[in-house]
Amino acid sequence: xxxxxxxxxxxxxxxxxxxxxxxxxxxxxxxxxxxxxxxxxxxxxxxxxxxxxxxxxxxxxxxxxxxxxxxxxxxxxxxxxxxxxxxxxxxxxxxxxxxxxxxxxxxxxxxxxxxxxxxxxxxxxxxxxxxxxxxxxxxxxxxxxxxxxxxxxxxxxxxxxxxxxxxxxxxxxxxxxxxxxxxxxxxxxxxxxxxxxxxxxxxxxxxxxxxxxxxxxxxxxxxxxxxxxxxxxxxxxxxxxxxxxxxxxxxxxxxx
Amino acid sequence: xxxxxxxxxxxxxxxxxxxxxxxxxxxxxxxxxxxxxxxxxxxxxxxxxxxxxxxxxxxxxxxxxxxxxxxxxxxxxxxxxxxxxxxxxxxxxxxxxxxxxxxxxxxxxxxxxxxxxxxxxxxxxxxxxxxxxxxxxxxxxxxxxxxxxxxxxxxxxxxxxxxxxxxxxxxxxxxxxxxxxxxxxxxxxxxxxxxxxxxxxxxxxxxxxxxxxxxxxxxxxxxxxxxxxxxxxxxxxxxxxxxxxxxxxxxxxxxxxxxxxxxxxxxxxxxxxxxxxxxxxxxxxxxxxxxxxxxxxxxxxxxxxxxxxxxxxxxxxxxxxxxxxxxxxxxxxxxxxxxxxxxxxxxxxxxxxxxxxxxxxxxxxxxx
Ligand SMILES: Nc1ncnc2c1ncn2[C@@H]1O[C@H](COP(=O)(O)OP(=O)(O)OP(=O)(O)O)[C@@H](O)[C@H]1O
Ligand SMILES: [Mg+2]
Numbered sequence: 268x269x270x271x272x273x274x275x276x277x278x279x280x281x282x283x284x285x286x287x288x289x290x291x292x293x294x295x296x297x298x299x300x301x302x303x304x305x306x307x308x309x310x311x312x313x314x315x316x317x318x319x320x321x322x323x324x325x326x327x328x329x330x331x332x333x334x335x336x337x338x339x340x341x342x343x344x345x346x347x348x349x350x351x352x353x354x355x356x357x358x359x360x361x362x363x364x365x366x367x368x369x370x371x372x373x374x375x376x377x378x379x380x381x382x383x384x385x386x387x388x389x390x391x392x393x394x395x396x397x398x399x400x401x402x403x404x405x406x407x408x409x410x411x412x413x414x415x416x417x418x419x420x421x422x423x424x425x426x427x428x429x430x431x432x433x434x435x436x437x438x439x440x441x442x443x444x445x446x447x448x449x450x451x452x453x454x455x456x457x458x459x460x461x462x463x464x465x466x467x468x469x470x471x472x473x474x475x476x477x478x479x480x481x482x483x484x485x486x487x488x489x490x491x492x493x494x495x496x497x498x499x500x501x502x503x504x505x506x507x508x509x510x511x512x513x514x515x516x517x518x519x520x521x522x523x
Numbered sequence: 524x525x526x527x528x529x530x531x532x533x534x535x536x537x538x539x540x541x542x543x544x545x546x547x548x549x550x551x552x553x554x555x556x557x558x559x560x561x562x563x564x565x566x567x568x569x570x571x572x573x574x575x576x577x578x579x580x581x582x583x584x585x586x587x588x589x590x591x592x593x594x595x596x597x598x599x600x601x602x603x604x605x606x607x608x609x610x611x612x613x614x615x616x617x618x619x620x621x622x623x624x625x626x627x628x629x630x631x632x633x634x635x636x637x638x639x640x641x642x643x644x645x646x647x648x649x650x651x652x653x654x655x656x657x658x659x660x661x662x663x664x665x666x667x668x669x670x671x672x673x674x675x676x677x678x679x680x681x682x683x684x685x686x687x688x689x690x691x692x693x694x695x696x697x698x699x700x701x702x703x704x705x706x707x708x709x710x711x712x713x714x715x716x717x718x719x720x721x722x723x724x725x726x727x728x729x730x731x732x733x734x735x736x737x738x739x740x741x742x743x744x745x746x747x748x749x750x751x752x753x754x755x756x757x758x759x760x761x762x763x764x765x766x767x768x769x770x771x772x773x774x775x776x777x778x779x780x781x782x783x784x785x786x787x788x789x790x791x792x793x794x795x796x797x798x799x800x801x802x803x804x805x806x807x808x809x810x811x812x813x814x815x816x817x818x819x820x821x822x823x824x825x826x827x828x829x830x831x832x833x834x835x836x837x838x839x840x841x842x843x844x845x846x847x848x849x850x851x852x853x854x855x856x857x858x859x860x861x862x863x864x865x866x867x868x869x870x871x872x873x874x875x876x877x878x879x880x881x882x883x884x885x886x887x888x889x890x891x
Contacts, residue, residue, distance in 0.1 A: 319746065347747035358743035360736045362867065371736040374729050375748030381757060384728040385721065392729060435748055 270297050272439050272471040273318070273334065273350075277328035280313050280495075287313040289495035291327070300465060300472040302482045305492035306516050311475045312355055314492075315441050319352050332438065347375055351437035355430045355444050355475075361417035365408060365427055368416050369399040372434035396425065399434060404414045405467075408432045424451055426460075433468060440464075442474040446481055454478050458485050479517065483507065491516060528873060536716070543712055547705035559817045560708050562694060564715040565772045567812035570796040571719050571805050572765035577794075578802035578867075579726060580758040581738030585656045586644070587793050589664025590763045592785035593640060594633035594770030599686035599780045600679060602629045607688040607839055610683055619678040626690055630714070630771050636769025638760045649755040656759075661787065671782035686780040693778075711772055718765055723805055725761060734758050735803075799856055800863050807865030819849065 275293040287310040294299045303311050310499045317324040318459050322341040329336045330347055346352075347493055373395040383389050408430060411419065414510065416427060432440055442461070446454045458481045465472055476482050482489065483503040489501040491506060493515045499506060506512055543560065550556065569587055576582050601624045603611055612618035624632065648659045672675065672683040680686075695710040696703050725731050733754050736744040745751055774780045792815070800811030856864075865866075869875065 319772065321742070341750070342742075342745040343750045344749050346746055350745055354743070354746075358746075360739040360743065362739055363732070363735060367546045367732055367735075370729070371732055371744065372747045374733050377729055379729065381728075381730055381761075384730055385724040386727075395729070412604070431747070 272297050274330040276328050278317060279325045280317055280322060281325045286495050291497050293490055295471055295473050297471055299487045300485050300488045302472065302486040303473060303492065304482060304489060309492040310495040311492055312443055315352060315443055317348060336450040346435055349438035351432035351435045353432055353443055353445060357424050357428055359416040359424060359428060363416060364413050365416055366399060366412040368427060368431050369402060369434045370395060372431050373399060402430060402434055421448060439471045441478045444475055444477060446478045448478055454481050461485055524574050540712060544709050547708050551707060555821045557708050557844040559821055561711055561776050563813035565710050565769055565776060566796060567809040567818055568715045568718050569769035570793050570808035570812050571722055572762045573793055574797045575722055576758055576762040577797060579738060580734040580755065582755060583789050584660045585657050586660025586664050587766050588785045588787060588789040589667045590637040590766035591770030591773060591793050592667055592782060593637045594679060594767030595774035595780045597633040597636045598629050598771030598774050599689045601632060602626060611688050614684060615677045615681065630768055633771035634764040634767040637766040641760050643733030643736055645756045645759045649759065650752050653755060664787065668785060691775045691778045718768055722765060739828040795853060797862055801865035801867060802863065803867035804865035804869055806870035807863055811864065857884045
């Protein structure tokens with residue numbers, strides 16, 4: 268059961284003159300929590316955007332569950348394959364309720380067309396409503412279900428974004444700085460939460476994070492990027508000892 | 524909505540239709556009220572269809588008049604009675620189409636034609652950047668207006684001449700032995716009611732939810748597995764279908780159709796109604812329509828013709844002054860009710876109850 272879930276080879280992304288990601292290899296195996304770290308502007312989010320089809324990579328290949336993802340595959344198709352993500356800047360459907368946010372994620376797997384949906388011919392709507400309620404219950408968000416997403420406090424917005432990603436039934440979840448803006452207490456709760464959902468939903472996790480406590484605590488392996496290039500990879504213990512990483516990142520950005 | 528609220532809403536709607544029926548039997552058919560009700564209903568349908576796209580899906584389109592034009596022509600062309608065609612198409616030997624279809628079929632054809640053309644426009648425009656939709660639809664509407672007046676198509680469209688003699692709202696009146704049962708307002712109300720009901724069903728379905736998700740955040744919607752193109756196209760096609768039906772109804776109301784009348788100004792009127800009523804509010808669009816039509820066709824008429832509210836001032840109240848006042852009112856609404864009369868809310872029993880509750884609850888004094 269340790270097959271490769273995500274396998275990135277020679278990934279390169281250039282924006283005009285800027286090479287945001289440079290010849291990156293990265294592999295995530297089933298059930299792992301892998302962290303992608305590096306200073307601001309190192310190209311971490313760009314990696315996510317290439318994997319999820321937001322950007323078309325300049326070069327390189329991405330395979331998911333052993334199958335290469337064809338160039339030009341749109342983000343919605345990649346989500347359908349089983350890759351979910353959250354965003355560095357929270358992107359909820361702000362005028363919609365907590366419940367509706369989760370329901371949107373269920374839409375792609377509903378067996379329906381516009382007529383059967385409008386006239387409620389099949390029981391699909393009821394089915395996904397029950398599923399969404401169950402998910403909200405598991406996540407402890409049920410009491411907030413009719414709250415507008417934009418009314419939630421910051422931490423709960425982050426939580427809802429993850430819950431919404433889980434609602435797409437992913438195999439792999441990409442978390443972009445989920446602890447951003449959280450205090451140490453919230454951060455350690457988040458660490459526990461991520462390990463918990465990995466077990467519960469049989470997830471594989473790739474996480475971008477600046478909070479080093481969290482990264483060192485939960486990661487099985489770590490990749491370190493600097494100026495788009497991979498400068499180190501290994502277990503948390505190995506990374507903490509690595510002089511290049513300390514020089515480029517850990518030494519200066521420990522409290523970032 | 525709870526069961527009781529639903530029940531009361533249905534009851535109110537039935538009452539509304541009953542009142543209209545009674546009014547029609549008692550008042551003179553020439554009453555201004557009926558003009559407002561008929562035209563208001565048509566505009567309500569078109570405004571709601573535009574709101575589906577602009578308010579609920581967040582796509583800015585300016586093609587409403589163009590799709591209405593298509594609907595009006597398809598309706599006219601396929602319902603003019605065969606023996607009337609020789610006189611209508613007098614410059615084109617009676618035209619090439621020598622059959623008619625039943626009214627309901629013609630309405631559906633009107634919507635379908637508009638929907639098909641929307642699908643074609645959407646194919647290139649919605650696939651890449653939907654930012655160009657407004658320009659593309661505006662351009663399309665202008666081109667459509669020219670094409671339908673083109674002489675070469677005369678055998679089908681009657682060129683720049685009027686289409687007429689097709690069934691109108693007055694044909695819904697039932698004459699039985701000297702007595703007339705007036706239905707010329709009620710039937711359009713029923714047709715519009717059914718159409719808006721279907722749009723509401725769409726909005727309340729999983730698809731409607733996805734439309735709103737796209738409006739709120741495209742990137743996030745896409746990350747939820749939503750195909751942006753497919754859903755934008757769907758919203759555009761549905762919206763255009765009902766604009767087409769609305770155009771057919773407008774043809775019935777006006778009794779004649781001429782392409783040159785479907786100007787961009789018509790789209791702006793509808794856009795105005797949508798904004799006044801509130802982007803994302805179906806009931807807002809409906810209320811906005813009737814208010815708009817009542818104001819422009821009725822209440823403010825006097826401003827153009829010498830005396831207003833009993834004040835006679837021919838020097839001030841002359842042709843064009845109505846438009847000035849109208850513009851001021853609209854500016855005031857946009858300034859003071861930035862989100863329109865209804866915002867994104869719906870008119871509901873619960874809403875009214877809450878409103879009065881707030882009104883009659885004494886304000887809590889702040890402790891000093
Ligand atoms: N769409 C874009 N167009 C041009 N340049 C871009 C684009 N997206 C990212 N970049 C550039 O690519 C580089 C990497 O950006 P990226 O957002 O991936 O960094 P990051 O590692 O996620 O940083 P942070 O920790 O601040 O989130 C930056 O120099 C950025 O300016
Ligand atoms: Mg980033």
